[in-house]
Amino acid sequence: MRVLVLGDVIDDIIVVPKNQLRPNTDTVAKISQTLGGSAGNIASWASYAGADVTFIGCVNERDLSRVTEQFALYGVKVNLQTSSKETGKLVSIVEGSSRTMLTDRAANFDLDFNLISDSYLEKFGFVFLSGYCIFEKEITDVVKFLGRVKDLGIKVMIDPGSAGFIRDYGISDFSKAISLADLYLPNEDEFELVGPVAKTTIVTKGEAGVDLYEHGELVESFEIQPIQAIDPTGAGDSFSGTVLAQLANEKSFREAINLGISNAAKAVLTIGARPQL
Secondary structure, three states: OEEEEEOOOEEEEEEEEOOOOOOOOOOOEEEEEEEEOHHHHHHHHHHHOOOEEEEEOEEEHHHHHHHHHHHHHOOOEEOOEEEOOOOEEEEEEEEOOEEEEEEEOHHHHHOOHHHOOHHHHOOOOEEEEEHHHHHOOOHHHHHHHHHHHHHOOOEEEEEOOOHHHHHHHOHHHHHHHOOOOOEEOOEHHHHHHHOOOOOEEEEEOHHHOEEEEEOOEEEEEEOOOOOOOOOHHHHHHHHHHHHHHHHHOOOOHHHHHHHHHHHHHHHOOOOOOOOOO
């Protein structure tokens, strides 16, 4: 099945301090800039894992060619919308296995579901939404769009992306917005807020592994081998993208989760949130 991924495009600025951060003075750090955004990363990992992927997001009109070319490096086709706002930016401060993120959504606010026609959607078997593009929309707009997708017989997968933004949006409102999802992929913090709201919920728990829920019931848990991460930024996105690709290629949940764990292990051993080419 062809896969359509909708969501955020972000220029990631990743900061890895050499020592503990010192307020009001300098701290030596390694600083890298890469193209990121949760949905963009997931699209790249899904393509890397063997899916036929198209991505829709919104960027500053000056960045259209640059972003298109960078997605092409990962084999991802794009149908980008443009805005007069700057392309989104994020500063990620990495300290061991934890990270602190400062986010400027910018052009991502202007992603418009209404510009995506039914005739375009019907080319795809899976539609993936990043929670970040839901947080910026009214509940009715999200449900209306997902209703169109479901009416076309397309499966819906959602990665919520941010426990903090779920709280800001409203836990009950977010649950209503994603009520039509077939597959929900939260991390442990996000799962504690919303629970197993979809037919299938796959919960990532860091070093504690992965849990698979069907119809609200825990049916299987998967262990992972602890790894000394260099940059944990891409772990969740690599896992979600890999699971998406495997399910689109009609693999079982067990196969999809195990390969997702394997690719997440690769992701944390490099700087940046996308596959190493």
